[in-house]
Amino acid sequence: MKETGFLIDMDGVIYRGGELIPGAKDFIQKLLEEDYPFRFLTNNSQRNCRDVVAKLSRMGIGVQEKHIFTCAIATARYLAAQKPNGTAYVIGEGGLLTALHQNGYSIVDDAPDYVVIGEGRTIMLESVDKAINMVMNGAKLIATNLDAYCPSSNNSIRSGCGAFVSMIEMATGRKAFSAGKPNPVMMRIAKAELGTHSANTIMIGDTMETDILGGVQMGFKTVLTLTGSTKIEDLDAYAYSPDHIIGSIQELNDPMVLEQIVHGDLVLQ
Template sequence: MKKDIGFLIDMDGVIYRGGELIPGAKEFITKLLREDFPFLFLTNNSQRNCRDVVAKLSRMGIEVGEKHIFTCAIATARYLASQKPNGTAYVIGEGGLLTALHQNGYSIVDDEPDYVVIGEGRTIMLESVDKAINMVMRGSKLIATNLDPYCPSSNDSIRSGCGAFVSMIELATGKKAFSAGKPSPVMMRIAKAELETRSANTIMIGDTMETDILGGVQMGFKTVLTLTGSTKKEDLKAFAYRPDHIIQSINDLINPEIFDSIIDREMVLSHG
């Protein structure tokens, strides 16, 4: 029987770092599958499609289905389809974003698009940015899959993120991008609907206060911050909001006492 408590789980910094699983991640996901808890991996990476993400997790030893993956590209495509069905888009991004737009009835064009959509990309050219700037100046709406200024890299460094590219277009055009990715309520609301849970019974597990935790707090979800990623415990004093629960790593959720305290309606404020 499907549980009425569901999990939204960030990936990089929670489940893995670079190409390495964080200890306890496989056991935690196995527990959710075995006990029939609905869950989604929620990622602000628009590069890969769901099949690619499933394959990456499989190589790490976690076996899930495409139904367990929800990306900011999917959230963006569904949002655009709800605003202007069968619209057109000029895209700076990669396969995951292009696939999501096509699957939601969008055509990719090089002239007079309804929307200019910006996602992550490793080979973004200044020529494409200039083209996007001129389209926005002529009336196309500017959309970002997310506003993360940087992304973690596998060699423990960072690389420029979607937000960095979008800022160039915003500065040049004077237009602000609309983003459907975390912490936007757009992505959080669509993901919750996929789980078929109530807000109070939806648990967001993430490593970043500005996206995962903020998005969960704004939606009335229960929030769990893990300290294996972007946000450290000493950083919490800088925020006007805080998670319901703090754990050292996903491995803590293998502990039945901690897990039970999280899914209980009377949430324990903090462990760790």
């Protein structure tokens, strides 16, 4: 196995909505064939790993469940380390529920240790009100991520986990802890799965506030792709920079470009 490993964001890097970004399939196939360790790193807690694998398979990318690492998994492992065999009231979907169960947590409707918030398409205000009262009564507030919105189809957006969490924060005066990107909790656990050193870990993403910031904080090499939420003209607004900038993941299929990223310090634009 190679000493260099990759953490790869999905939406905006591998696909946009339901469309595969050109070159993504070939790049992942190259990683598999050349035995590079890698994980898809996503701040979406809705789907479990099997569902993500199935979605990628429909797009022509064949990977295993071990290649998927979600903020739900990071959150569940963090909580299991903090309070083994604890309890949680959950606002979220299957991916989050599965991760919590697999890490020894019970889902309850009364007096939980934690209130855990993830993405959801059918979140009801009654659930939010219940969560508010639980937090006021001592439950700790956890968010799988603090993304205010998520990309959707037809170039639209939908409210993200951070939007739901902010309602509870405002009502309770308590701030949520989030284990998702860019928190080093998620980045560190994912790196450990790769078995690589920080200097040999490459984070590929399209979002400065999560992918690139998380990589910078961990000392990873960072690659910003311009096929997602960040444009080249946006970079002046940030006090940190990616190590490399590429137009799309297609460029990484050029052996010279990949060699520069793995071993060199050249910023590609």
